[in-house]
Amino acid sequence: MTARTPRDTGEEPGDSSGSGSGSGSGSEGVAAGAPVILGNGPGSFARGVLAERHPALIEQVRDAFPYSRRQHKALDLLLEEITNGVVEPLDPSAQDHEQWAYWGREHIGRPWFDAPFLWAESYFYRRLLEAVEYFGCFGCFGHLSAGAWQGIDPFAPFKRAELRGAAVEEELRALDALADAPADERATALLRAALWGNRADLGFRITAGEPAASEADERLAADDAAALWSLLPAGAPGAPGAPGAPATVAVVADNAGRELIPDLVLIDHLLEHRHAEKVVLYVKPYPYYVSDATTADVVDCLRRLVEAPGEAGRIGRRLWTAMAEDRVEVRTHPFFCAPLPYEEMPRDLRGELASVALTVLKGDLNYRRLVGDRMWDATSSFADRTAYFPGPVAALRILKSDVVVGLTRATVDALERSDAAWRTNGTRALVQVRPRG
């Protein structure tokens, strides 16, 4: 992976135009709005992630690989730093050193817990990759082992185990029962599968354990599914761009494996029923938040589908062909691993998303970045929070952090009465849509 410059990622060192004033970049006092979520709230969800989940993850990664003494030492140092130390910069020779020094200008040298939660999490994953030498070992010039671990995804063993597991097997077999279902029934079931697939988040399970079985609809805090489908009418054949003609849909993926498989199945449905003529699938440029999907994970999931019997195999083969015909295109951008809200997305990405009929953002982190990682009033308007987004946008998300907007007062009151941890325990979901403004 070639690290990109600040200009590529939507923020320029020294830019005083306001870019970089959002929740992730450090100037938390600048933008108007609800308080930015920091890592230091006593007893807060964010603090728990930084104090418990990240140290546990370091140990899990350490145990999953036959790392060298040098890598173990780097992991030890990182563990000590995130629990008792202050934020250290990336190695000066790392390609993205300058970028992260800029993003971290208000946090480097200060305790990890004092930084905005989104920033601290994002930088933690970057530092974990540094410790395991994912981009090479920059302090080891001239040493023959300097690049030996390049590109080895530290989360791959967890992702692979999930993909080979019984749950995926069962979910693939369940597709047979849907093969001949009426299109609208199939669409509803596949959208729901892609939504609840977001429970399959290996990072979340480090401390939360296996999520409770869903009672799907009863646990939807908001359901704009009808609005989503109305933006993607099943297309009659027509010239691209002509009124009523199917268009391009962007899907911003979240987790690999058990989430990405239903995402891919939904993408196949969109193409098969001409809700879209093309789907662009955005993935992370490098391993992130444990199970976030990279291109390698897309390949693994497609192989898993293609090798499956029955309907799953047929879907896999159709998608394989669609990739060859550019009807499904995988893209990435450094911004997807930036500690910034989508409001600060760079011009090139904004241009791409402006041209599609709908952008579907999967998962909790994408939601936090979409509306801003702040303690919003849960009844504040989703449309207002996302008005900056360059085109129609839909969020499919399991609630796994404090951020939420767009709920009715009645829903919030009912949730507060029934379950104190409803925002973070992974048992509630939402589908929220903002059509073109």
Ligand SMILES: O=P(O)(O)OC[C@@]1(O)O[C@H](CO)[C@@H](O)[C@@H]1O
């Ligand atoms: O984006 P995803 O995979 O749905 O969730 C990411 C997540 O697990 O990471 C954060 C804590 O580490 C939380 O915001 C959220 O629960």
